[in-house]
Amino acid sequence: MTIILHLETATTNCSVSISKDDEIVVLKENNAASYSHSEQLHVFIKEALKEASLSFSDLDAVAISKGPGSYTGLRIGVSAAKGICFSLDIPLISIPTLQSMARQVDLKPGELVIPALDARRMEVYSCVYNNNYQEVRETRAEIINEESFVEYLGENEVYVVGSGAEKCRGVLQHPNFIFDESVVPSAEDMVSMAFEKFESKQFEDVAYFEPYYLKDFVLQQKKKKN
Known part of the structure; x- marks a missing residue:
């Protein structure tokens, strides 16, 4: 065991x-x-x-x-x-x-899921998976606009889930987009x-493994009081 x-x-x-x-x-x-x-x-x-x-x-x-x-x-x-x-x-x-988030959504054949995490401002971390939870598009940090993810629209529903779904909801208007901010x-x-x-013995090198940040860390400076 x-x-x-x-x-x-x-x-x-x-x-x-x-x-x-x-x-x-x-x-x-x-x-x-x-x-x-x-x-x-x-x-x-x-x-x-x-x-x-x-x-x-x-x-x-x-x-x-x-x-x-x-x-x-x-x-x-x-x-x-x-x-x-x-x-x-x-x-x-x-x-x-993002892949573990995708697996929280039960998908029918042909449906897609886009797990999206809030990455500040209008940007999200997102990836696209098919109904077998295989990666259709790589993970990106991207600014959401009206054209985001339109190439994945068809007859089937596309689920946008996670903290970034709220940003997407106000911009992506196609009825096949289904939003769920509750997925964490x-x-x-x-x-x-x-x-x-x-x-399958897919292990990381403990000494050299680093998280997948995707973006550089930016320290938020507090404004000085006058």
Whole structure:
């Protein structure tokens, strides 16, 4: 039996799960309005292990949501994952954040899903997947306008999901676009992909792995008071 710890910190949702093979056994998460990963992540890990009646030594691998997403959130999650992998000498598995979001949508043949995360201003991180959750178009950071994603429209519905869906809703007017802002990245949806990667030994180099930021980090300077 393969036991994997899953960490999702790419957005405001601080999420931890534990799986046995491809079945989830524990999920701990909190989607607070502000990022609380530095305070909650390690607490959730310990609580999840306790609820599953497991210890760190029982883990066979750690899976991390690799981004894109919040620079700070991703750094916290990856640092925690790498620390556990180093100390236990177990493999690190990375899961594309947008792909795990796509799997939350049940699709019929011919339908597409576009997971989109808010990337400030009118920009989103997005990717396009078919009904088998295979990538149709690569991940991009892009500004949404009236022409965005029109090449994927046909007779079937196209689902736009995630925190970036709100931006898209006000711009994309075609009736085949279906919007759902409630979809958030969760460690619950990493399980099947992580187990597949474990079985095929698709592991990351723990020493050199970095999150998929997609954009350079820009420090927001506070305005000085006059």
